[in-house]
Amino acid sequence: MSESILKLQNVTMQFGGVVALNDVSFEIKKQEILGLIGPNGAGKTTVFNVITGVYQVTQGDISFEGKSLKGTKRYKITRGGIARTFQNIRLWGDMTALENVITATDTHKKSGLVSGLFGLPVSRKEEKRDKARAQELLDFIGIGEYTDRLAKNLPYGVQRRLEIARALGTEPKLLLLDEPAAGFNPAEKVELAKTIRKIRDAGYTVLLIEHDMSLVMGVSDRVVVIDFGQKIADDLPSKVQNDKRVIEAYLGVPEDAS
Amino acid sequence: MLSNFQDQFASLTIGGLSLGFIYVLIALGYTMVYGVLRMINFANSEVFMYGTFATIIVIRDLFGFTQQSEPATGFRLVYILFLCLVASMLMSGILSILLELVAYRRLRNRGSNKLAPLISAIGMSIVLAEFMRILTDSRYVGSPRVMEKKILGTFFGAELRLDNIIIIIAGLILFISLSQFVQRTRLGKAIRAVSMNEDAAKLMGVNLNFVVSGTFLVGGLMTGAAGFFYVLKYENTSFNIGFELGIAAFTAAILGGIGNIKGAFYGGITLGLLETYASFFLGTQWKAVTVFIVLVFVLYFRPNGVFGEAITQTRA
Amino acid sequence: MFNLRDWGAGVWERSGRPVRILIALGAIAAAASLPLLGGTFLNTPIADYGSVLVFPVAIFVIMALGLNIVIGKSGLLDLGYVAFFAIGAYTMGILGTKTGLNSWEILPIGIAMAMFAGLILGVPALRLRGDYLAIITLGFGEIVRITALNLNSIGGANGIVGIPTPPTIFGLEYTFDNHRLYFWTFLIIILLTIWMIRRLSVRRAGRAWESIRQDEDAAELMGVPTFRYKIWAFVLGASVGGAAGVLYASKTLFISPDNFTLQVSILILACVVFGGMGNIWGVILGAIILGYLPDRIRFISDARLLVFGAVLVLMMNLRPDGLLPRKKREKALPEKGQS
Numbered sequence: 001m002s003e004s005i006l007k008l009q010n011v012t013m014q015f016g017g018v019v020a021l022n023d024v025s026f027e028i029k030k031q032e033i034l035g036l037i038g039p040n041g042a043g044k045t046t047v048f049n050v051i052t053g054v055y056q057v058t059q060g061d062i063s064f065e066g067k068s069l070k071g072t073k074r075y076k077i078t079r080g081g082i083a084r085t086f087q088n089i090r091l092w093g094d095m096t097a098l099e100n101v102i103t104a105t106d107t108h109k110k111s112g113l114v115s116g117l118f119g120l121p122v123s124r125k126e127e128k129r130d131k132a133r134a135q136e137l138l139d140f141i142g143i144g145e146y147t148d149r150l151a152k153n154l155p156y157g158v159q160r161r162l163e164i165a166r167a168l169g170t171e172p173k174l175l176l177l178d179e180p181a182a183g184f185n186p187a188e189k190v191e192l193a194k195t196i197r198k199i200r201d202a203g204y205t206v207l208l209i210e211h212d213m214s215l216v217m218g219v220s221d222r223v224v225v226i227d228f229g230q231k232i233a234d235d236l237p238s239k240v241q242n243d244k245r246v247i248e249a250y251l252g253v254p255e256d257a258s
Numbered sequence: 259m260l261s262n263f264q265d266q267f268a269s270l271t272i273g274g275l276s277l278g279f280i281y282v283l284i285a286l287g288y289t290m291v292y293g294v295l296r297m298i299n300f301a302n303s304e305v306f307m308y309g310t311f312a313t314i315i316v317i318r319d320l321f322g323f324t325q326q327s328e329p330a331t332g333f334r335l336v337y338i339l340f341l342c343l344v345a346s347m348l349m350s351g352i353l354s355i356l357l358e359l360v361a362y363r364r365l366r367n368r369g370s371n372k373l374a375p376l377i378s379a380i381g382m383s384i385v386l387a388e389f390m391r392i393l394t395d396s397r398y399v400g401s402p403r404v405m406e407k408k409i410l411g412t413f414f415g416a417e418l419r420l421d422n423i424i425i426i427i428a429g430l431i432l433f434i435s436l437s438q439f440v441q442r443t444r445l446g447k448a449i450r451a452v453s454m455n456e457d458a459a460k461l462m463g464v465n466l467n468f469v470v471s472g473t474f475l476v477g478g479l480m481t482g483a484a485g486f487f488y489v490l491k492y493e494n495t496s497f498n499i500g501f502e503l504g505i506a507a508f509t510a511a512i513l514g515g516i517g518n519i520k521g522a523f524y525g526g527i528t529l530g531l532l533e534t535y536a537s538f539f540l541g542t543q544w545k546a547v548t549v550f551i552v553l554v555f556v557l558y559f560r561p562n563g564v565f566g567e568a569i570t571q572t573r574a
Numbered sequence: 575m576f577n578l579r580d581w582g583a584g585v586w587e588r589s590g591r592p593v594r595i596l597i598a599l600g601a602i603a604a605a606a607s608l609p610l611l612g613g614t615f616l617n618t619p620i621a622d623y624g625s626v627l628v629f630p631v632a633i634f635v636i637m638a639l640g641l642n643i644v645i646g647k648s649g650l651l652d653l654g655y656v657a658f659f660a661i662g663a664y665t666m667g668i669l670g671t672k673t674g675l676n677s678w679e680i681l682p683i684g685i686a687m688a689m690f691a692g693l694i695l696g697v698p699a700l701r702l703r704g705d706y707l708a709i710i711t712l713g714f715g716e717i718v719r720i721t722a723l724n725l726n727s728i729g730g731a732n733g734i735v736g737i738p739t740p741p742t743i744f745g746l747e748y749t750f751d752n753h754r755l756y757f758w759t760f761l762i763i764i765l766l767t768i769w770m771i772r773r774l775s776v777r778r779a780g781r782a783w784e785s786i787r788q789d790e791d792a793a794e795l796m797g798v799p800t801f802r803y804k805i806w807a808f809v810l811g812a813s814v815g816g817a818a819g820v821l822y823a824s825k826t827l828f829i830s831p832d833n834f835t836l837q838v839s840i841l842i843l844a845c846v847v848f849g850g851m852g853n854i855w856g857v858i859l860g861a862i863i864l865g866y867l868p869d870r871i872r873f874i875s876d877a878r879l880l881v882f883g884a885v886l887v888l889m890m891n892l893r894p895d896g897l898l899p900r901k902k903r904e905k906a907l908p909e910k911g912q913s
Binding site for chain 1: 778788798
């Protein structure tokens, strides 16, 4: 249970003159819920982007289950067991909720275009299996009744949860949630916290970016704080809440305007 | 062959430079629209073509020149050339504004179909070209010679032909004017602001419709000037020259980095020189393939162009 | 308001398997009987009706189905589709006149050549997005045409003459004016293509293409091997185009580079856009209408390209979904308790 699943080592991410991440190191342990917080623009989504391969790190290394992710193609990283949701919802609007999730389950299919075309048994079997699995995930997240509705027509809260279900469809070991509670009312946030714990208890590891402090502190086992691209804290929620540097980062010093 | 080339090099260079400036001006039409709308103004090639016809109309119909006429000289010549330039610029500028209003404006706000603006642009390009084809009965239209193409002298072995010199000097003036316009005027700054960050610009009170129309106008004016220069240099035009020159100018814009005005300059000059030298060795029938191959190479190996943005970048 | 697509889809869905088979057979019979309707109001005054059905209508339908995979399903704007058509046609032309192979033997070769071309074009081109992909594919189409124009070993500007017709089958001869036989043969190819596309649409490939079309970056991050499936879209689209080319050459018996201009790519694009991007039936309908009308209405025939260009602009501005839109309105949310 205390084995490390993801390790960022001295990760620096530079875009031209802008240093988005500066020598960031931390690790996530298996079946842990790690919260990632920090003021706006601190670099949190950049962390997600370097983990999922959207950007290649300028310096440093990221290793997943002991293997470096350097140079790995994005879809292969996902196949390897890392999935994410997005800050701005990026569902495939013209597909149904079920289809969105099934597309994610395609990641691990052995059958491809040719076997699909000729209706080979392996293709038919996998189709059936994954369709059931997708429905299962929709039910698990609590949106099972929206199976055949087009994603673009779904209520906001359902869309956010569909993103999670879709990410789970790729059979990840590590799930990255980017502000999953954005725009939720307090009741929905409580439900979401329950869902996140449910996900962890089902065997997944979760890295969570959130702005709602009570949600993050309440659900995370540990919290990492990033400010201006640098890690300024990495500890239990209770310790982090009282950390002077963290408080300064959020409240700021008078001249700063973030 | 090679020694022949050396002899001709300087003259070829002058010719290449004047062709280059024609490309620069058309490329500006593509690059400015791309900077503001992030789309390829496919129909700019026809905007150019209509510009060439404006010059022909001024020469042939307004001033009554025919194939037998004496070329003009002195002040009258300057007056005629100036009028042609203005006519072409206006024709293309206005056509460009109308083009945006008819074919692109509605689609700007509809994000859902990403292919729609380009398909609409292609459609307009076809409509404009076909319309002219029907008007000209599918034939080349020759321009009466208005100006004697005197050799003004030589410069390091280069023949300084009057039309090439005019194009180079006037082209340079136009380009510098445009750069200054974009740097200093209110509309120019607004155009740059929208190119860099549309949302921020809107929040700063920039009227997007006005900026877009302005961009099309300015791009069209430059493209129209290129039309005048083209007729001055080649003394003919036809309904289908838009396609050939459009692809070449577009390649130039990409080469220099699309969206980047400085890039349009370097790209245009480079392509003009390259094409002129290549034509000398390979002959003109492979010209189009050469341009395409340059385009493919640039897009494949260096899609940013020399100065521009990365067009294979993903956003997440 | 009455929506043709929804009504049709509704009927299909409410029917059980035997009724569906009946509907399908009925549609095929209706299509097969088209050549017999020459003497009616469908008659084309400008060219022979039977001939028009074969080319351009049937050939356009095949090509539109192929291009639909690339543009309609996957969202990749290919402006050089004519290149695959040309490659198929020239394969038929060269092998047909220089070797003893017949059309049916050349067909798989032509398709393979086109698929190979799709691969060569796709690998570099598909790293680019949107407008740039369009330009580079346009360039490819032009390069193919200009090369054919300048290579005298394959006919140069004069093209290839004397391409053999397909061999006699079941005693039926493919003479030049036996339009019906050609039409029914092409109809079989069309049905095969439809089958292939529908098959793939409900499987992994169809989903991959849809996800790429709607949000390619999200697709990649959800584990879809986007590059691979984009190549597949190109290659499959090319295979259909190549098949159309082989069939075309074996009908017209004479081809030249002038048959394979950018205009053809634009024409097929217009069929797809007009009919409804992404919708097989829409695209077929679009190809039928745009292939047929120029020979029926003189005005359109003279200004054919102008009309097609206008169609593109008007459709994109007024009805971007085309005649038959991509997806039906979704089913109503079921009552609580139902599944």
